Amino acid sequence: MRRDLEAWLKDSGAGEDLQTLLLAAAGACAKISALVRAGELAGVLGSAGTGNVQGEVQKTLDVLANDVMLKMCRDAGVLAGAASEEEDEPVWFGDRAGAPYLMLFDPLDGSSNIDVNVSIGTIISVLERPDGAGSGVGPFLQKGRQQKAAAYSVYGPQTQLIVTVGKGATGFTLDAESGRWLETAPKMAIPEATREFSINMSNMRHWESPVMLYIRDCLAGKQGPRGKDFNMRWVAAMVADVHRIMSRGGVFMYPRDARDPSKPGKLRLMYEGNPMSLLVEQAGGAAFNGIEDILDVEPTELHQRVAVMMGSKEEVDVLRKAHAEKVDAAVSV
Ligand code: AHG
Ligand code: MN
Ligand code: MN
Numbered sequence: 423m424r425r426d427l428e429a430w431l432k433d434s435g436a437g438e439d440l441q442t443l444l445l446a447a448a449g450a451c452a453k454i455s456a457l458v459r460a461g462e463l464a465g466v467l468g469s470a471g472t473g474n475v476q477g478e479v480q481k482t483l484d485v486l487a488n489d490v491m492l493k494m495c496r497d498a499g500v501l502a503g504a505a506s507e508e509e510d511e512p513v514w515f516g517d518r519a520g521a522p523y524l525m526l527f528d529p530l531d532g533s534s535n536i537d538v539n540v541s542i543g544t545i546i547s548v549l550e551r552p553d554g555a556g557s558g559v560g561p562f563l564q565k566g567r568q569q570k571a572a573a574y575s576v577y578g579p580q581t582q583l584i585v586t587v588g589k590g591a592t593g594f595t596l597d598a599e600s601g602r603w604l605e606t607a608p609k610m611a612i613p614e615a616t617r618e619f620s621i622n623m624s625n626m627r628h629w630e631s632p633v634m635l636y637i638r639d640c641l642a643g644k645q646g647p648r649g650k651d652f653n654m655r656w657v658a659a660m661v662a663d664v665h666r667i668m669s670r671g672g673v674f675m676y677p678r679d680a681r682d683p684s685k686p687g688k689l690r691l692m693y694e695g696n697p698m699s700l701l702v703e704q705a706g707g708a709a710f711n712g713i714e715d716i717l718d719v720e721p722t723e724l725h726q727r728v729a730v731m732m733g734s735k736e737e738v739d740v741l742r743k744a745h746a747e748k749v750d751a752a753v754s755v
Pocket of ligand 1: 507528530531532533534622658659660661676688
């Protein structure tokens, strides 16, 4: 008999309030999954005709998924406030003032895939509400290492949910008939070695030299300095690309590039970089931003960007070395 999420949470060592919150968030993911599956039949495809604070066009599903997650987690009663990619400012629930948790989330990751029926997902990060906190952005600006839990759901051929409460990463598959999340990957483990990388190669001309050199060596294959042939995959939804890496290894990169020097990358720290990094580390992988571990980055803004290199340890170590050498070279000039 497979355990369901509720039974797993009871055994996980998480307190009751955290269990309640994660069950509510998983319920929201199941609901979003149903909307995703119905697609055009539910009239949920296309653009919402609005923009978010980051200047991106919002898809109908971005907005619907945001509303579903906010409502279901608020109703759970243990959340004091939430922040989302689709909300300019944090939403503080006045009627839940003393509640113990805060949540940050990306309601729909991989928006450009929605209308073409390719995998997408939802990402969540759970923080403790600091004592006395009840308004503003400040209480959300906690380092990734302080996360109490993280999870993502991937809406692919199967709908899966990967969860951590800091004791490893566990995978569940949604049983569409019963609506229950059943444990299907008790202890996810990212292989340390890999022959697969994931990066949007069309940005190559904008990359910084360590990433350029890293990819050049991968492309050189068996005859090159790495001594092995590499394969490449890019789904264009971080959740789906990182889920593949959680399942069979690989390295996922969205590095800082020269397109907009004011932004240290495309992905967002608080609801993409941090939760995915915690899950990757809990599965034995590593996550780096070119300077330090992503989980150690000191947040300064709710929607701040971060460079991302995560996955199999050996590859992240090669990237660390490439970045360290760059620093040395700059110092010696
Ligand atoms: P979102 O849909 O939440 O804005 O995130 C999309 C992100 C990420 O999921 C993905 O890896 C990346 O954007 C894809 O970027 P490209 O368009 O450069 O492929
Ligand atoms: Mn995203
Ligand atoms: Mn999104």
